[in-house]
Amino acid sequence: MSDLQKSFAKSKLAKFPPEAPMEEPMIEEAWESGSSASSVSSTGTAVPSPTRQLFARAGRRQSSQTSLQWTDFFEQELFLPDDVGNLRIVHHIYLTPPVDKAPLFVMHHGAGSSGLSFATCADEIRKILPKAGILSLDARSHGRTVMTTQDTDTKANDESPSTADAAQTEASGKVELDLSLETLSRDLVYVIRQTQTRMGWQDLPDIILVGHSLGGAVITDVAKNGELGPKLLAYAVLDVVEGSAIDALQSMDMYLSTRPNRFPSLQSGIEWHTRSRTIRNTTSARASVPSLLYEESTATDSSRPWVWRTNLSATKPFWENWFVGLSRKFLDARGGKLLLLAGTDRLDKELMIGQMQGKYQLQVFPEAGHFVHEDQPTKTAQILADFYRRNDRSALVLPPKVADMQASAAMKK
Secondary structure, X not given: OOHHHHHHHHHHHOOOOOOOOOOOOOOOOOXXXXXXXXXXXXXXXXXXXXXXXXXXXXXXXXXXXXXOOHHHOOOEEEEEEEEEOOEEEEEEEEEEOOOOOOOEEEEEOOOOOOHHHHHHHHHHHHHHOOOOEEEEEEOOOOOOOEEEEOOOOOHHHHHOOOHHHHHHHHOOOOOOOOOOHHHHHHHHHHHHHHHHHHHOXXXXXXXXXXXXXXXXXXXXXXXXXXXXXXHEEEEEEEOOOHHHHHHHHHHHHHHHHHOOOEEOOHHHHHHHHHHOOOOOOHHHHHHHHHHHEEEOOOOOOOOOOEEEOOOHHHHHHHXXXXXXXXXXXXXXXXXXXXXXXXXXXXXXXXXXXXXXOOOOEEEEOOOOOOOHHHHOHHHHHXXXXXXXXXXXXXXXXXXXOHHHHHHHHHHHO
């Protein structure tokens, strides 16, 4: 074949798609099409690009979908019992304690997710700030946090409940679901204070609150209430704003009805998240997805025994409560403010005005999906580390007072 023929053949082949088209349609998430449905759900999905490598060989796929352990990202876990009325809660957190006077990043995940949503981001923060601490909690009805009634034998639950134990205990129906913003905010402050007690810290370290989606609403509420006092240096909200979140609530029921209810294996659950591009970072999906699912001991469908840990449909009565007034509280609360979004279309009018007035720092990652901290953990960690440095009071060098300068000059004379 002549060089001219080879060149012609290459130009023709280049016009063909590199892969076969998808045989099965994928679910498209409302957020990616212009709304913010996934501000409520931590399991939203998007249509994968036809050029993505979705059809790897079975052997390679299995190895890339093997779950990762929490010990790969955090130093320890704590179980913190809490008695509230007739309810007993055992809060579960992942913790890497700060060293010396380093800050503590306190992470709150979104609805339907867990503390391991921040696993890869936490690891990246520690690479930049080796002495920084990370506290990432499982909210009630999420992850390994367990709720029971006081008249139930909860001794075993205090010791190390699995995700399945936590979910099946609550599935009995004896515990009334309460995921109101006020309750979640109270839980967050309780967890921080109890961690201080458990770790024997004389004083709280300087704190940077970080919240994704629903977690953003929770940490903003805590910042606005001022319950952490001067120990709260700053707070960062990841990919949620009031206007678009409330608008998206109209489509949440439809979204929840279209996502899979069950999976044949844990690996298939991880694969669904990456194939649908719900989570675009495979490492993060391998770390976080196992805490979102559990295997039923007596499955109604033995071929698909893995189900969701959190029943997001049951949280519907609280959706509006989470986000109403969020923008105003975000702008009014004391402390440094960071808003990290996947697109500028998320901004509502109030936040646009606040941005023009320089009231907060805005960062946009257009290449990320709703889970910006999972899709782009390295970039998110760098932004959070820089955000801390910008608000670190110990690093501030204030100019001398005029009176002190005059006194010094008089002494020299």
